[in-house]
Amino acid sequence: MDDQEIYSIVGEDGFTRLTAAFYRQIPNDDILGPMYPAEDLAGAEERLRGFLVFRFGGPQRYLETRGHPRLRMRHNPFPIDLAARNRWMELMTNALMETALPAEVNAALWEFFNGVATFMINRQETNS
Numbered sequence: 746m747d748d749q750e751i752y753s754i755v756g757e758d759g760f761t762r763l764t765a766a767f768y769r770q771i772p773n774d775d776i777l778g779p780m781y782p783a784e785d786l787a788g789a790e791e792r793l794r795g796f797l798v799f800r801f802g803g804p805q806r807y808l809e810t811r812g813h814p815r816l817r818m819r820h821n822p823f824p825i826d827l828a829a830r831n832r833w834m835e836l837m838t839n840a841l842m843e844t845a846l847p848a849e850v851n852a853a854l855w856e857f858f859n860g861v862a863t864f865m866i867n868r869q870e871t872n873s
Contacts, residue, residue, distance in 0.1 A: 746849050748857070752803035755846050760803070763854075764794040766840035776832040780823045800857075826868040834862050 752760075768790040771781050781789055799805050823829075837858050841851050 746853050748800070748853060749802035751801035751850050751853060752798060754850055757798065757803065759844065759846055759850070760794050760797045760801075763840055763844045763846070764790050764797070766843040767793070767837055770836045770839060774832065774836065776829055777836065780829070801854075824868045825865050827866060830862045830866050833865075834859060837862075 768786060771777055771786065772783065795806055795810070825833075838855065841855060846854070
């Protein structure tokens with residue numbers, strides 16, 4: 746499946762449901778919760794939704810308002826180690842399962858998220 750086809754299959758609603766399912770889990774998460782200021786949780790959800798819509802063939806609103814994604818730079822202030830990466834994937838996998846998108850879309854999104862989550866690692870594990 747071509748990534749650019751995904752938006753035509755799931756539309757705005759699919760990405761809205763996916764990001765809502767993901768962000769519902771964040772406030773109570775011991776690893777990721779502290780990285781998301783409560784007052785900007787809705788903003789973070791909106792930015793991820795906009796990025797995904799743009800990335801997977803939808804309207805380019807994200808680029809128009811935020812410019813190039815620059816994912817590594819934008820995430821650098823957050824301590825993303827292997828544990829944070831794995832938790833992000835766990836919560837996103839939960840969101841994918843809850844959203845119940847078509848199987849081929851689910852597989853393509855999971856593959857994308859898996860690669861990007863690994864790419865976002867910016868800290869080594871610390872042993873106390």
